Amino acid sequence: MTAVLVAYAGKHGGTREIAEVIGDELRASGLTVEVRAAAEVDDVDGYGAVVLGSALYYSRWRPEAVRLLERNTDALRARPVWLFHSGPCGPDANLTRVSLPARVTLLAAAIDAERTETFGGRLDPATARGVAEKLMATGRRAGDFRDWDRIRAWARDVGRRVRSRVPI
Numbered sequence: 561m562t563a564v565l566v567a568y569a570g571k572h573g574g575t576r577e578i579a580e581v582i583g584d585e586l587r588a589s590g591l592t593v594e595v596r597a598a599a600e601v602d603d604v605d606g607y608g609a610v611v612l613g614s615a616l617y618y619s620r621w622r623p624e625a626v627r628l629l630e631r632n633t634d635a636l637r638a639r640p641v642w643l644f645h646s647g648p649c650g651p652d653a654n655l656t657r658v659s660l661p662a663r664v665t666l667l668a669a670a671i672d673a674e675r676t677e678t679f680g681g682r683l684d685p686a687t688a689r690g691v692a693e694k695l696m697a698t699g700r701r702a703g704d705f706r707d708w709d710r711i712r713a714w715a716r717d718v719g720r721r722v723r724s725r726v727p728i
């Protein structure tokens with residue numbers, strides 16, 4: 561059976577947990593799934609479809625997610641690829657759609673990726689490191705804004721599309 565790779569990159573585990581929930585939904589729809597840190601993915605040869613997500617920091621993707629796209633452009637172009645990022649925090653977190661950073665826009669076009677989804681993120685004052693992170697994790701931005709129903713619904717939709725495009 562063709563496997564789906566769900567790769568993620570983040571700093572504090574919030575994006576990993578989103579990737580794990582996406583993986584659970586894809587498995588529930590009958591697909592074989594591997595959820596892996598983007599930094600540990602050398603190639604995508606064994607996978608029929610790829611989901612890649614990054615946390616947003618200073619409007620950028622994490623370098624390990626960008627590297628996965630850069631190093632596997634040709635192979636990714638030959639497979640269906642879905643991208644997501646997680647970041648917005650605060651009351652409007654799940655009403656916000658963030659554009660891909662410029663470099664990732666080019667790479668997404670090169671691999672003909674599906675439209676990128678934005679998910680709310682999590683800012684936990686308890687795990688914030690350094691002044692910048694502590695400042696970010698204050699006031700109405702502090703908290704967990706990941707909408708699991710929305711994430712699961714998106715994953716189910718991806719699952720349906722994978723099943724219609726990839727022989728399983």
Ligand SMILES: Cc1cc2nc3c(=O)[nH]c(=O)nc-3n(C[C@H](O)[C@H](O)[C@H](O)COP(=O)(O)O)c2cc1C
Nearest residue numbers: 570571572573574575615616618619647648681682
């Ligand atoms: C220093 C810092 C900068 C951030 N910059 C952005 C940003 O530019 N855009 C955004 O939507 N979220 C931004 N965020 C929010 C993170 O993307 C959010 O906390 C995310 O859930 C982190 O995922 P992780 O736990 O996988 O690292 C920032 C957070 C911190 C601490």
